[in-house]
Amino acid sequence: MAKKAVKITETVLRDGHQSLCATRMRLTDMDSQLEALDKVGYFALEAWGGATFDTCLRFLNEDPWERLKFLKSKLKTPISMLLRGQNILGYNHYADDVVEMFVKKMVEHGIGVIRVFDALNDVRNLEVAIKAGLEAGAHVQGVCVYTISPFHTKESYVKLAKELEAKGVHSICIKDMSGLLAPYVAYDLVKALKEAVKLPIELHTHYTSGFGSMTYLKAIEAGVDIVDCALSPFSLGTSQPCTETMIAALEGTEYDTGLDRAALKPIALHFAGVKKSLSEDFGLKTHFDVDTNVLDFQIPGGMLSNLRNQLKEQGMEDKYQDLLEEMPRVRKDLGYPPLVTPTSQIVGSMATFNVMLGERYKMVPREVKDLARGKYGRTPLPVADEVREKIIGTDEIIDYRPANDIEPQLDKLKADLAEKGYPNASIEDVLSYALFPEVALEFFKNNR
Structure with missing residues (x-):
């Protein structure tokens, strides 16, 4: 060797x-x-x-x-x-x-x-x-x-x-x-x-x-x-x-x-x-060319197609370049989070709203507010003051581990499943339900 x-x-x-x-x-x-x-x-x-x-x-x-x-x-x-x-x-x-x-x-x-x-x-x-x-x-x-x-x-x-x-x-x-x-x-x-x-x-x-x-x-x-x-x-x-x-x-x-x-x-x-x-x-597209746009906008490849589709559904495909340019601005405003699940989706949705509505931070998704409140953890740099004031006002920003606020969930999840007709659910099924409740229930209906 x-x-x-x-x-x-x-x-x-x-x-x-x-x-x-x-x-x-x-x-x-x-x-x-x-x-x-x-x-x-x-x-x-x-x-x-x-x-x-x-x-x-x-x-x-x-x-x-x-x-x-x-x-x-x-x-x-x-x-x-x-x-x-x-x-x-x-x-x-x-x-x-x-x-x-x-x-x-x-x-x-x-x-x-x-x-x-x-x-x-x-x-x-x-x-x-x-x-x-x-x-x-x-x-x-x-x-x-x-x-x-x-x-x-x-x-x-x-x-x-x-x-x-x-x-x-x-x-x-x-x-x-x-x-x-x-x-x-x-x-x-x-x-x-x-x-x-x-x-x-x-x-x-x-x-x-x-x-x-x-x-x-x-x-x-x-x-x-x-x-x-x-x-x-x-x-x-x-x-x-x-x-x-x-x-x-x-x-x-x-x-x-x-x-x-x-x-x-x-x-x-x-x-x-x-x-x-x-x-x-x-019906999948499986060939993807090199995309040097990522070097300028830092948007992961799979996310680019999702953003384009969102604009297409709204008849706003002509705003695609505007959206590409808005993504880095939103990311900077929110303290430069890396663009990976789930922060990529959070930044992407905020940038999309900003472009589609023609006004920045006019409509703010809950996840963006939670990011600004510290509920996903500590952003690399603080959220920009003027943006924070606009989206969460004087709301408290937590500086501790976010999961400290979450009570134990397993017993409640087991009880929920029992109520829904699965009193003998395996612990694996309980965990699947914890992550994706509606999807898991549909799966159980067809397979349990």
């Missing part, structure tokens, strides 16, 4: 299809390839979390817990997942008892690597999930959500990584969800993190801007330990750099992955067919 062998986390089973096929890959699309994927020698197979939980219940008529159990029955390679800290896999903060039970159950059913992030990089929102993951025996990976702003400097990420290390995480992930991390910036950032913490560093990016492979190579030269890649049919565009290409680029060097490209050919051939069938079955 090469002395600085780089490890790869394969994303074809989660972020690859989430990025290119609206998370529509079914268990039947992947089950025949699990044994072959297991033999490749990946650091981990990312196969759960993110939007998969919601999509399984809402669109695929699949129980995400049963999917996880099946994956675990076929895989010895650690199964990796993406967890939104106190948001779990939903869009709101949940009580500590729900977070603790969710983490306990997902590890019990097969999760080996928990990548846990908070949209604001507020470590207070990660504490319960990290502790629960450590107690359950998983590899817990603390995330530095990467973005660009006057606040987000190399020094700020070093400080964050040290805080995460102090919480006991096993590794650090730089999560570049918009593909903003430039190659030489990546080199400097990885160097700084390797000097500051004694933990392995993993890098996750998207190809949206076209930086992807260049960024990985410079990060590898700086000492990054693990990179996230997707098999060729589900790579590039708004997904990750290509697994086979990365293996080939490093072959014969001190960073050689030791993985066999030839073994991936039949697997890639299968997933090329899957991508075609997903496109046909769900």
Whole structure:
């Protein structure tokens, strides 16, 4: 093995299809390839979390817990997942008892690597999930959500990584969800993190801007330990750099992955067919060109199409450029939150209202008010005074961990389900109901 062998986390089973096929890959699309994927020698197979939980219940008529159990029955390679800290896999903060039970159950059913992030990089929102993951025996990976702003400097990420290390995480992930991390910036950032913490560093990016492979190579030269890649049919565009290409680029060097490209050919051939069938079955666009707009506006690729559709529905497509320019202004007003779930949706909805109504902050969604009140956590910089006064007036701004205000929820959720006709609901069903009540009830009606 090469002395600085780089490890790869394969994303074809989660972020690859989430990025290119609206998370529509079914268990039947992947089950025949699990044994072959297991033999490749990946650091981990990312196969759960993110939007998969919601999509399984809402669109695929699949129980995400049963999917996880099946994956675990076929895989010895650690199964990796993406967890939104106190948001779990939903869009709101949940009580500590729900977070603790969710983490306990997902590890019990097969999760080996928990990548846990908070949209604001507020470590207070990660504490319960990290502790629960450590107690359950998983590899817990603390995330530095990467973005660009006057606040987000190399020094700020070093400080964050040290805080995460102090919480006991096993590794650090730089999560570049918009593909903003430039190659030489990546080199400097990885160097700084390797000097500051004694933990392995993993890098996750998207190809949206076209930086992807260049960024990985410079990060590898700086000492990054693990990179996230997707098999060729589900790579590039708004997904990750290509697994086979990365293996080939490093072959014969001190960073050689030791993985066999030839073994991936039949697997890639299968997933090329899957991508075609997903496109046909769900009417999906699955090819995405490089979009350098992201370098100016920092809007994740998938979000651009959603914003365009919202304007189209209102007959205001001519306002698209105005909306692109309004997004960074709103983000600045709200203290430069990174644009990742759920803050990307919060900033996006506010920018859309501003453009459609022709007046800034005339109509303000509840989530925007809650962000300004501190109910999602601490924004990187304070919300601009004049904007705060306009949207929440003299309302109290909390400076403590938001979940401190949430009473335990599990017993109430069980009682709610019993009232709705499910007195013997499993704890997994209770957790599904906690995250997506209406969607879960519809699923239970058809499957329980």
